[in-house]
Amino acid sequence: MATLASDRNAYVIEYWSSQGWNIIWRREIRGGIELFQHTQLMSCIQVIRINSDQDxxxxxxxxxxxxxxxxxxxxxxxxxxxxxxTATRWCKILPMKVNVFVWRVMLNRLPTRLNLDRRGIDMDSLICPCCNSIVKDNNHVFYSCNVALELWNKIAMWLDLHILGFDNMFAMFQWIDGHDGDLKSISFLIL
Known part of the structure; x- marks a missing residue:
């Protein structure tokens, strides 16, 4: 259609008037595909209104x-x-990468098998390779896998604490916040 315009170097505003579009063609529009394209063009630009304000x-x-x-x-x-x-908990004495890691755990943004699968990454299995019992998600990795439970038991023995079984990071923080024992013994857990 551009080759049919009388002035191919004209600005769009030159084909607009207060009454609407006023496109001047070099010759009459023929039938067939040319008429079809002209009709499509005019139906597309009918909804466009031009103003003379500066862009x-x-x-x-x-x-x-x-x-x-x-x-x-x-x-x-x-x-x-x-x-x-829930507000993000930051601890100034811990390295930034540890704070960011805990933040990602709380938001369920670690690349666990389940999260990778949700993002379309093909996994052979979603079952935890350590215990072969359940889908591997954040809570399982840190709180219910046999390996995690063994680690929590060793931490409890090392600190001489009775650590409850946690289901998730929020439960762990509630336990830390409500712990009335020696805070020095759990200071590494406080974030």
Missing amino acids: VWQWKFADEESFTVRSVRNSLDVIRLPFSS
Whole structure:
């Protein structure tokens, strides 16, 4: 259709008037495919309205109309980051990677067999290779697998504590928060 326009170097605004589109063709539109393409073009552009204002960039992902790095960050955070109603626990005496690891455990973002399967990665089996009894997810890896239970027992003996069996990270934090014994003995567990 562009080859049929009377002025191929014209601006779009030159074909717009207050009454609508006014495209001037070099010759009459013929039938067949040319008429079909013309009809399609006109039906597509009928909904477009042109104004003579100067062009401006607008940012529509936030309440602000101007672009800011903060608005991009907030938009991406809403879309990409998981939401948790529980506050993240950070411990300044632990290395950052340990804090991030615990945060990922709490959000169920570790690459366990179950999480990898949910992301479309083909796994031979979702069963835990250590105990061959249950699907390997975060809670199983840290709290119910035989290997994890043995480790918790050794930690309890080492610290001379009675550690309850936990089902998840939140239960462990509740136990730590409610522990009325010697806090020095469980200081490594406090995050």
